[in-house]
Amino acid sequence: xxxQAPTQPIGDSVPKVDNTIAVGENLEFQRKWWKFERVIWSIxxxxxxxxxxxxxxxxxxxxxxxxxxxxxxxxxxxRIERASTPSIxxxxxxxKAIQNGRVRLYVSDSVVxxxxxxxxxxxxxxxTIGNDGITYTFDAxxxxxxxxxxxxxxxxxxxxxxxxxxxxxxxxxxxxxVP
Amino acid sequence: MAIFVILRAAFGYLFLVLMVRxxxxxxxxxxxxxxxxxxxxxxxxxxTGMVGNEASLTNAVTQILTVATCHYGLAxxxxxxxxxxxxxxxxxxxxxxxxxxxxxxxxxxxxxxxxVMDMARAQGLPSLDRIDMxxxxxxxxxxxxxxxHKEEDNHA
Numbered sequence: 317x318x319x320q321a322p323t324q325p326i327g328d329s330v331p332k333v334d335n336t337i338a339v340g341e342n343l344e345f346q347r348k349w350w351k352f353e354r355v356i357w358s359i360x361x362x363x364x365x366x367x368x369x370x371x372x373x374x375x376x377x378x379x380x381x382x383x384x385x386x387x388x389x390x391x392x393x394x395r396i397e398r399a400s401t402p403s404i405x406x407x408x409x410x411x412k413a414i415q416n417g418r419v420r421l422y423v424s425d426s427v428v429x430x431x432x433x434x435x436x437x438x439x440x441x442x443x444t445i446g447n448d449g450i451t452y453t454f455d456a457x458x459x460x461x462x463x464x465x466x467x468x469x470x471x472x473x474x475x476x477x478x479x480x481x482x483x484x485x486x487x488x489x490x491x492x493x494v495p
Numbered sequence: 496m497a498i499f500v501i502l503r504a505a506f507g508y509l510f511l512v513l514m515v516r517x518x519x520x521x522x523x524x525x526x527x528x529x530x531x532x533x534x535x536x537x538x539x540x541x542x543t544g545m546v547g548n549e550a551s552l553t554n555a556v557t558q559i560l561t562v563a564t565c566h567y568g569l570a571x572x573x574x575x576x577x578x579x580x581x582x583x584x585x586x587x588x589x590x591x592x593x594x595x596x597x598x599x600x601x602x603x604x605x606x607x608x609x610x611v612m613d614m615a616r617a618q619g620l621p622s623l624d625r626i627d628m629x630x631x632x633x634x635x636x637x638x639x640x641x642x643x644h645k646e647e648d649n650h651a
Contacts, residue, residue, distance in 0.1 A: 337640060339630055342586040343600075349585065350603050356517055400547055471496070495503075 372494050373398045380489075388413045388484030389421075397493050399472050402434070405465045413481045414456045420482035421463075424449040430475040431491060432468040451482065469493040497557070500549065504558035507545040508565045511537060516583070584633040591629035604631060614639045 370377035378396040383389065393405040405427075413419050418441075425448055427433050440452035454463065469475070472495040480486035514537060545558060573580045588600045591611055601607070611629045614637040620626060627642040 337628055339587050339589060339628075341589050341630075342581060343588075345581050346586055346588060346600075349582075353517055471499075 370396070372396065373401070374403075382487050382489055384481075384485040384487055386410070386412060386484055388481045389479065389487060391479060391487055391489075393489075393491070395489070395491055397431075397467065397469050397491055399469055399493050399495050402466060402468045405467055406462055407465070407479065408462045409456070409459060409481065411459050413484065414458065414461065415483060417455060417457065419454045419456045419461065421452045421454070422447070422449055422478070422480045422482060422486075423452065423465075424476075424478040426475050426477045427465065427467070427479070430469060430471055430473070430493075431477065432470050434466040434468050437464045437466070449478070500554050500557055501561045503545050503547070504561035505565050507541045508562045511541055512569070512583075516585075587633055588631045589628060590631050590637070591623070591626055594624065600631070606631060606637075611637060611639065613637075 366372065367375070369375050370379070372378075373394060373396040378394045380393060380395040382391045382393075387410040389410065390408040391405065392408070394403050397403050407421070409419055421440075423433075428450065436452065438454065440454050442453040444451045444453070469491070472493045474490050474492050476488065476490045478486050478488045515534075518533065546554070569583065573583050588597070588604060590597050590600050590604070590606055596608065608623070611626070612623060614629070615623065615626055618639055618641065620639065620641055625642055626639055628640045630638045630640070632638055
């Protein structure tokens with residue numbers, strides 16, 4: 317024989333209005349919630365403004381330019397990037413960078429792995445691995461000369477990198493990747 | 496990394512719960528076309544960030560399990576703690592009582608007298624003075640309690 321389902325008498329758990337209609341209104345909580353809503357809408361607005369300005373990448377605040385002291389290499393890049401979103405790092409070479417019709421550029425491994433270098437334009441004549449990075453050799457005539465590295469970071473976080481024209485001073489910096 | 500797949504799914508679900516809660520409830524029994532756009536568009540945009548370029552079946556299953564676990568967790572917390580249920584669902588709000596509008600509630604919840612009258616007409620009430628009480632329920636529907644019900648109860 318099946319056992320009986322457990323039961324419980326109906327209680328007066330929902331507060332009533334005028335002792336007749338059970339509504340269960342909590343106006344005190346609701347007033348707190350309205351205050352919270354005002355704060356959260358302000359935060360939403362601030363997030364949108366920060367986004368337009370580039371605080372989360374792809375905007376004015378995220379762009380940066382770095383050079384070594386001898387102006388051998390000038391780097392235009394985005395110091396804040398978004399994960400799985402393409403961006404371009406442009407490298408402008410100074411006159412001292414071109415030696416014997418060639419530019420030799422060292423790029424640390426972090427540019428290839430966490431920062432997700434997809435391609436280099438133009439293609440280097442020679443790529444040599446070693447010293448925790450890759451050394452690219454480009455044929456070059458005279459300035460202005462520049463190359464572009466297409467990046468697409470995979471992982472959020474802060475990723476340090478080092479770029480150097482062989483014979484010049486290294487440029488060291490970091491890119492912060494937001495999710 | 497697998498953990499990011501789970502974190503993205505959990506964040507997407509909890510963020511959508513917050514957004515839908517904050518965007519607010521509108522009176523009515525069914526979604527209006529305006530709200531359809533909101534629901535589908537928010538869902539679609541969240542999906543882009545959750546899935547990314549990882550479209551494997553394993554990812555899909557993991558993310559569905561994550562969302563299901565989050566949903567179960569919220570439902571369990573909601574059942575266990577009344578305060579949490581209020582945060583998640585809100586509280587019923589009286590908008591009309593004793594022949595007076597609750598003006599603060601009406602303006603903050605963006606409800607007009609027309610909305611109440613719509614529901615009153617649906618119950619066969621010809622005018623607002625036949626309403627004893629109107630309540631905006633936590634799930635968004637407006638409940639109209641006619642005066643005659645109260646009188647009948649008193650007679651009984």
